[in-house]
Amino acid sequence: xxxxxxxxxxxxxxxxxxxxxxxxxxxxxxxxxxxxxxxxxxxxxxxxxxxxxxxxxxxxxxxxxxxxxxxxxxxxxxxxxxxxxxxxxxxxxxxxxxxxxxxxxxxxxxxxxxxxxxxxxxxxxxxxxxxxxxxxxxxxxxxxxxxxxxxxxxxxxxxxxxxxxxxxxxxxxxxxxxxxxxxxxxxxxxxxxxxxxxxxxxxxxxxxxxxxxxxxxxxxxxxxxxxxxxxxxxxxxxxxxxxxxxxxxxxxxxxxxxxxxxxxxxxxxxxxxxxxxxxxxxxxxxxxxxxxxxxxxxxxxxxxxxxxxxxxxxxx
Amino acid sequence: xxxxxxxxxxxxxxxxxxxxxxxxxxxxxxxxxxxxxxxxxxxxxxxxxxxxxxxxxxxxxxxxxxxxxxxxxxxxxxxxxxxxxxxxxxxxxxxxxxxxxxxxxxxxxxxxxxxxxxxxxxxxxxxxxxxxxxxxxxxxxxxxxxxxxxxxxxxxxxxxxxxxxxxxxxxxxxxxxxxxxxxxxxxxxxxxxxxxxxxxxxxxxxxxxxxxxxxxxxxxxxxxxxxxxxxxxxxxxxxxxxxxxxxxxxxxxxxxxxxxxxxxxxxxxxxxxxxxxxxxxxxxxxxxxxxxxxxxxxxxxxxxxxxxxxxxxxxxxxxxxxxxxxxxxxxxxxxxxxxxxxxxxxxxxxxxxxxxxxxxxxxxxxxxxxxxxxxxxxxxxxxxxxxxxxxxxxxxxxxxxxxxxxxxxxxxxxxxxxxxxxxxxxxxxxxxxxxxxxxxxxxxxxxxxxxxxxxxxxxxxxxxxxxxxxxxxxxxxxxxxxxxxxxxxxxxxxxxxxxxxxxxxxxxxxxxxxxxxxxxxxxxxxxxxxxxxxxxxxxxxxxxxxxxxxxxxxxxxxxxxxxxxxxxxxxxxxxxxxxxxxxxxxxxxxxxxxxxxxxxxxxxxxxxxxxxxxxxxxxxxxxxxxxxxxxxxxxxxxxxxxxxxxxxxxx
Numbered sequence: 001x002x003x004x005x006x007x008x009x010x011x012x013x014x015x016x017x018x019x020x021x022x023x024x025x026x027x028x029x030x031x032x033x034x035x036x037x038x039x040x041x042x043x044x045x046x047x048x049x050x051x052x053x054x055x056x057x058x059x060x061x062x063x064x065x066x067x068x069x070x071x072x073x074x075x076x077x078x079x080x081x082x083x084x085x086x087x088x089x090x091x092x093x094x095x096x097x098x099x100x101x102x103x104x105x106x107x108x109x110x111x112x113x114x115x116x117x118x119x120x121x122x123x124x125x126x127x128x129x130x131x132x133x134x135x136x137x138x139x140x141x142x143x144x145x146x147x148x149x150x151x152x153x154x155x156x157x158x159x160x161x162x163x164x165x166x167x168x169x170x171x172x173x174x175x176x177x178x179x180x181x182x183x184x185x186x187x188x189x190x191x192x193x194x195x196x197x198x199x200x201x202x203x204x205x206x207x208x209x210x211x212x213x214x215x216x217x218x219x220x221x222x223x224x225x226x227x228x229x230x231x232x233x234x235x236x237x238x239x240x241x242x243x244x245x246x247x248x249x250x251x252x253x254x255x256x257x258x259x260x261x262x263x264x265x266x267x268x269x270x271x272x273x274x275x276x277x278x279x280x281x282x283x284x285x286x287x288x289x290x291x292x293x294x295x296x297x298x299x300x301x302x303x304x305x306x307x308x309x310x311x312x313x314x315x316x
Numbered sequence: 317x318x319x320x321x322x323x324x325x326x327x328x329x330x331x332x333x334x335x336x337x338x339x340x341x342x343x344x345x346x347x348x349x350x351x352x353x354x355x356x357x358x359x360x361x362x363x364x365x366x367x368x369x370x371x372x373x374x375x376x377x378x379x380x381x382x383x384x385x386x387x388x389x390x391x392x393x394x395x396x397x398x399x400x401x402x403x404x405x406x407x408x409x410x411x412x413x414x415x416x417x418x419x420x421x422x423x424x425x426x427x428x429x430x431x432x433x434x435x436x437x438x439x440x441x442x443x444x445x446x447x448x449x450x451x452x453x454x455x456x457x458x459x460x461x462x463x464x465x466x467x468x469x470x471x472x473x474x475x476x477x478x479x480x481x482x483x484x485x486x487x488x489x490x491x492x493x494x495x496x497x498x499x500x501x502x503x504x505x506x507x508x509x510x511x512x513x514x515x516x517x518x519x520x521x522x523x524x525x526x527x528x529x530x531x532x533x534x535x536x537x538x539x540x541x542x543x544x545x546x547x548x549x550x551x552x553x554x555x556x557x558x559x560x561x562x563x564x565x566x567x568x569x570x571x572x573x574x575x576x577x578x579x580x581x582x583x584x585x586x587x588x589x590x591x592x593x594x595x596x597x598x599x600x601x602x603x604x605x606x607x608x609x610x611x612x613x614x615x616x617x618x619x620x621x622x623x624x625x626x627x628x629x630x631x632x633x634x635x636x637x638x639x640x641x642x643x644x645x646x647x648x649x650x651x652x653x654x655x656x657x658x659x660x661x662x663x664x665x666x667x668x669x670x671x672x673x674x675x676x677x678x679x680x681x682x683x684x685x686x687x688x689x690x691x692x693x694x695x696x697x698x699x700x701x702x703x704x705x706x707x708x709x710x711x712x713x714x715x716x717x718x719x720x721x722x723x724x725x726x727x728x729x730x731x732x733x734x735x736x737x738x739x740x741x742x743x744x745x746x747x748x749x750x751x752x753x754x755x756x757x758x759x760x761x762x763x764x765x766x767x768x769x770x771x772x773x774x775x776x777x778x779x780x781x782x783x784x785x786x787x788x789x790x791x792x793x794x795x796x797x798x799x800x801x802x803x804x805x806x807x808x809x810x811x812x813x814x815x816x817x818x819x820x821x822x823x824x825x826x827x828x829x830x831x832x833x834x835x836x837x838x839x840x841x842x843x844x845x846x847x848x849x850x851x852x853x854x855x856x857x858x859x860x861x862x863x864x865x866x867x868x869x870x871x872x873x874x875x876x877x878x879x880x881x882x883x884x885x886x887x888x889x890x891x892x893x894x895x896x897x898x899x900x901x902x903x904x905x906x907x908x909x910x911x912x913x914x915x916x917x918x919x920x921x922x923x924x925x926x927x928x929x930x931x932x933x934x935x936x937x938x939x940x941x942x943x944x945x946x947x948x949x950x951x952x953x954x955x956x957x958x959x960x961x962x963x964x965x966x967x
Contacts (some may be wrong), residue, residue, distance in 0.1 A: 042419050049423045053430045060394065060493075063838050064433035064442055068449070072426065072485040074480035075453065075872060081877045082476065088878070121461035134462065167472055168453065169419070248912040 006033070020176030027093030027113075030162070032177045038081055043170030046076060074145035076170055080143050083173040086123070086164040089116045090135075094157065095142065098185060098308070101275070105146035106183035108157045113140040122166045126156050134227065149185040152271070152314045157181040186310045189279055190272040197261055219243045224300065254299040255281055255288040256310075266302045271313050278313070282306045292316050318607075322466065323458050327418060328358050329576055330451035331409070331425050335402055337444070338428070341435045342399045343387040349789060353406035365624035368410055377407055398431040406581030415459050422452055439831045450474050479662050479877070484867050490862045492855070493843055510651070512740050512761055514594065516553045516561040518705055518719040530590050531760065532598060533829055535753040537584040541600065543744055545636050546763065547776065548598035548756060550741030558655035559705055561723060561738055563615075576616070576773065577626060578604050578635035588629045590835060594821055595619045598741055598756070600634035601776065606858060607631045614647075616774075627832060639811060640773030643735060651735035651768065658731045671732030676769055679732055683725065687782040690714070692721075694784035718743075721779040722763040734766040739776070888941045888952065895934055895959045902964040924964060 010016070017036055028034065039047070050073050058067035066204045091113040098107035108127070114120055124132050127145045135141060150153055163174035219232055222242035232243040257277050258286040264270035274290070281288040282301070289299035294316070297309055317410075324581035332354055339347060353376070358368045380403045388396035401832045405424045412418060429445050453473035454466070454894040526548040530547075584598060597610060597618040610618045610630060620628065641650075658666075666672060669682040691714055701708040706727050709720045722738045729736035730785065743762035795889070852858050892913070899920060901903045907916045917935040921928045937955040941947045 042416075045419065045423060049426055050860065052427060056427075056430055056434075060434050061493075062437070063488075063836050064437050065430045066491070066493075067442075067484065067488050067835070068426075068430050068433065068445070070484040070491065071446070071477065072450075073479055074483035075476055077483060078476055078873065081874055085877060165460050166457075167460055167476065168456045205352050248549070311809045 016176075018159070019177060020178040022201070023156075023178040025094075025180045027091050027111075028177055028179075030051070030090045030092070032084070032088070032104045034177070035084055035173055036175065037083050037171050037173045038174050039170060040165060043076070043079075046072070046170050050076065075168075079168050079170050082167050083164070085118065086120060086166045087173050087175055088124075088160060090114055090120065090162070092160075092162060092177060094181040097157070097181055097183035097305075098144070099184040099314075100149050101186045102149050102152050103190040103292050104149060106149050106155055106182060107144045107146050107162075108181055109142055109144045110179075111142045112159065112162075113300040114138060120164075120166075123162060124162050126161050126163070138253050147183070149183075152185050152187040152268075154182045154315075155185050157183070165252060184311060184314050186314045187268065187271040189276040190269070192273070192276075194273065194276075196255055196277060196286075198255065223304075255286050256291060256299065257288055258291040259293060259300040260291070271316060275310065275313050278309045279308065282315060320458075323418065323455060324357075324361055324412075326451065326455040326458060326469075327412075327421060328354060328361075328409070328608060330448055330455060331405065331421065331428075333448045333451070334425050334429050334432070334445070335405070337432055338398065338435065339404065341432075342402060345383055346387055349383055350402050350406040350841075353409055357409045357412075373407075373410055374409065380407055383641075394431070394645045398434070400432060401428050406514050418455065418459060420454060425452055429804065434674065437836045438827060446477065450477055456482065470852055475792060479873060483866065483873070486699050486865045486869055487862075489840070489843070489846065490858065490865065492858065504869065505612075510597070512550050512594070514563065516723070516738060516740060516763060517559060518561075518701070518709070518720055518723050520714065529758045531592075531756045531758050532590055533588045533753050533755050533832075534600075534745070535586045535588075535829075539583070540747065540754065541583055541636060544781075545600075546744050546754070547601040547739075547762075547778075548742040548745070548760075549601045549603070549617055549739060550596050550598050552617060552739050552766075553763075554615075554650050554737035555653060555967075556655055556723070556727075564650045576602065576604075576638045576640045578602075579637040579639070580635055582633045582635050583633075584633050586629055586631055588829070589627065591627060593623065597632075601636070601741075602638045602640075602820055603632050603634050604638075605633035627836065629833065632685070637698050638773070643768050647736055647768075651737050652730050652733065654727075654730050658727075659707060661707060662728070662731055665710070666728055668731050669728075671728065671734075674964060676732075676734045676767065678735070678769060680729075683728060684777070684782040687725075688777050692716075692783050718780040719763040721783060722765045725765045725777065725779040729765070730842065731765055737766050739764055739766050743778075748822045748825050748829070751822075751829050753826075753829060755825060755829075789919065849877060887940065888955070890955060891959045892942075895938075895962060898959075899964075927964060930958070930962060934962065 006021075021034070038263070050069050053065060053069035053072065056062070057069055093111050093113075095111050096111040100106035110125070112125070112133065112135065115138065117137045119137050119139075120135040122132065122134065124130050125143060125145060128147050128198075129145060131143055131145060133141055133143060145160065147158060157179055159176045159178050161174055161176050163172055165172050219235075219242065222231065222244045235241065235243050241302065245300065257274050258316065259270060259274065262270040262273050264273050274292075278288065278290065287299045287301040288309075290297040290312060292312060293314050297305075297312060322355040326395060332351070334351060335347075335354075348567055363675075368427055371623070384396075384399055384403055401424060405421060405428060408417070408421050408424060412421060426449065429449060432441065432445060443496060450473045451468065453476065454469040457469040457472050458466075461472075469538055500529055550561055555562050582604060585600070587597065587599065589597060597606075597620055599606065600620045603612065603618055604617055606612070607630060609620050610632075611616055611621070618630075618632070620626065620630075667680075668678060671679045671682075674682075693715045694717060695715045698709075698717065698720065699713050703711060705720075706724050709716050710724055719738070726736040726738050740761075740763050742756045742760040744760050745756035747754055762780070764780070766774045766776055769775050774954075840928075847853070847858065850861070852861055896907050896916075899907075903920065903924060905916075905920055905923065907913075911919075913935050917931050920931055932953070937951055937958065941955060
């Protein structure tokens with residue numbers, strides 16, 4: 001937990017109230033340092049109500065009206081403490097992120113833990129979108145918040161704001177938090193339907209394969225990402241473990257996606273087209289390789305390969 | 317969202333409850349109009365289509381304004397303002413849509429709640445309104461949390477109010493009370509107050525005798541005077557036209573020369589007057605010392621120049637024995653005044669009782685004996701005596717109450733040329749055993765006679781006592797109870813129940829007395845007294861006190877609320893970590909992430925086989941305490957001891 005001291009200047013920096021402190025990796029526990037409380041518009045309305053009641057009490061010199069006004073004023077004060085209590089002690093930590101294609105929303109996953117006996121009734125967690133959650137005593141919950149993306153590359157997680165107006169809505173307690181969490185944003189896949197490139201950057205191996213699925217080649221250990229239909233089910237059923245059948249075609253027929261030969265007016269357009277092809281090839285179950293200036297990813301197939309290619313495109 | 321039905325039910329119920337006590341306070345058409353709208357909104361919860369459309373709302377608004385105008389001609393003042401808020405609240409209810417509207421209606425309801433206090437300030441009302449405010453706050457809790465349970469929301473709201481009370485009390489005590497400037501006061505019709513009147517008319521029937529309404533309360537510093545000495549002096553009636561008795565027109569002279577001489581031990585007491593019509597303060601006969609706003613008239617009655625419509629408390633010292641001294645010429649003349657020549661029946665009666673030829677004292681004795689021995693009866697329901705009431709009473713009906721006896725007595729005195737007058741006031745009063753104070757009710761209203769005797773001054777005689785001594789000597793109000801059938805020849809068990817009831821009533825009255833003194837009557841003067849006792853004498857110091865006490869109360873509250881806000885370290889875990897730290901320091905062995913206590917123990921034992929027993933003990937206790945349900949307090953103690961003693965011997 002990051003409870004390191006702040007210098008005086010840091011303490012009074014305005015950005016702390018809105019954007020939060022420096023991003024951290026560790027879980028953050030909400031304390032008085034990170035919780036801010038200000039009255040809401042409704043709270044200010046309540047203050048004017050109290051003023052009106054005081055005026056009535058004053059004009060009619062009525063002690064019970066005074067008393068009612070004072071009770072409401074104290075309720076207002078006490079609510080500050082309750083607002084603090086709503087957030088205090090919560091531990092929030094960033095877990096992981098989900099990559100997204102540019103233009104879509106990237107997901108950031110957080111865990112919020114309530115280490116105390118007191119239930120938290122109405123928390124709202126927001127980045128761009130807002131989510132309400134409730135935590136029972138000692139409960140821990142995960143939630144995913146989405147951020148709209150525009151550009152490919154790394155997207156740093158913006159400030160996450162944990163807030164609540166519990167119990168009476170007179171005050172909003174909030175805590176802006178920043179985590180060292182990034183989401184990978186892939187290029188936006190092109191909308192243009194282009195056939196896969198005919199020739200290749202390699203040695204024209206494409207002609208060899210294409211429909212080589214029938215030629216059984218051998219058996220290899222199952223790897224994550226191998227197509228389900230290639231799993232050697234018989235061996236699995238006998239309890240011999242998980243194997244994938246390899247076909248001659250899968251290794252031989254290679255689709256090379258080369259940056260140099262990709263049509264497009266700009267870098268982004270080409271990357272976008274490559275992205276589209278990667279997606280299509282993966283969906284079609286074809287092995288594909290990716291050639292970017294300075295990078296060459298050997299043809300393969302499967303989830304890991306797919307993500308590797310997209311990452312290369314995202315960070316190019 | 318805010319349009320949740322549950323929230324609406326909360327809101328409508330609390331608003332319905334808050335307006336209910338206004339039944340007597342605002343005109344019935346407006347009251348009905350409000351509940352019509354409320355009911356409409358309530359039904360619309362299940363039949364949303366029945367909600368009025370825009371035009372109908374406009375129509376209702378216009379008719380509400382018209383209704384308001386027809387009843388009040390204006391919006392200022394207590395009655396009109398209250399009606400205005402209630403009408404506005406009802407109309408607003410019809411178009412509540414967002415949670416913002418709910419907040420607005422909620423705030424309006426709080427205003428209506430505070431207007432209730434302008435009409436009634438009893439403890440019941442305060443408790444009632446506080447409970448309804450709790451429901452109002454619960455509405456807000458429900459909006460701001462997604463609680464499904466109404467009871468939980470109510471509990472949270474009640475808890476918040478409880479926590480707010482100490483601070484509210486500090487503010488209540490210390491917040492400076494300044495009287496509103498006159499231009500801010502709205503003229504309102506004064507409510508009729510009961511009490512003694514400035515004329516005494518024995519011929520017409522007074523209902524006052526049966527009223528249980530409180531007149532004033534008296535708290536004595538030391539001894540309480542016996543019932544027969546509890547004469548609370550009110551207006552003095554010395555002028556009569558034969559039917560009505562009024563105060564003498566010559567009331568503005570002062571007796572500079574002579575002050576009454578007081579004898580015996582005085583009674584010191586605080587007198588809390590209920591609101592009344594007149595400026596009269598009913599001190600115990602006879603007041604010697606009194607605090608500032610009070611003045612004493614030439615009739616030895618205390619009056620206050622300030623408004624009698626408010627409750628007020630006075631400190632008074634009275635002596636039961638006194639001598640008022642000489643009589644001025646005007647007084648002598650006033651107190652022998654008669655409406656005309658007495659009839660022959662009267663003069664023959666006076667003669668028969670030796671009024672003209674004997675000593676005044678002898679005549680008084682004779683007259684009292686006459687009342688006692690002849691067929692006179694005490695009743696609160698005498699026949700109406702329109703013409704010549706004194707003669708009718710003396711010679712025909714002979715049924716009457718205190719004012720009949722007192723006026724007849726004084727009349728006969730004057731006929732015999734002895735200065736005499738009628739004194740009004742209260743007699744007796746019930747001792748509240750719980751609070752140790754005396755409650756005097758309107759039913760205790762009484763009239764007696766005063767006769768001026770040379771060398772003694774004005775001396776009190778109560779002819780009623782000659783006829784109905786229990787009227788004077790008992791400290792319970794026999795008349796009232798007999799008249800209302802409350803006490804009769806009751807069997808013992810019922811009598812016991814009655815006394816239990818009576819004690820409950822006294823407890824309640826005592827509470828009510830404290831409530832009146834400390835809450836409702838906590839005025840500018842009371843506050844300055846309290847502040848003076850605390851050593852606060854200027855506004856600066858008051859400000860320090862206010863800030864200081866508010867801060868300390870809120871700090872205390874913050875501590876109470878937030879003290880459990882850190883996750884408490886498990887003592888078992890802490891001790892085990894202590895044990896691991898010892899191993900790390902003394903043997904260089906650290907527990908790995910994901911390694912269980914048992915595995916770690918194995919590892920340690922391999923390195924330090926000589927410590928195996930100790931290590932097994934500690935590990936076993938740790939596992940038992942942490943994971944087994946049957947762990948006991950002794951285990952924890954043993955675990956603590958073992959960990960503390962654990963030491964790896966140096967090789």
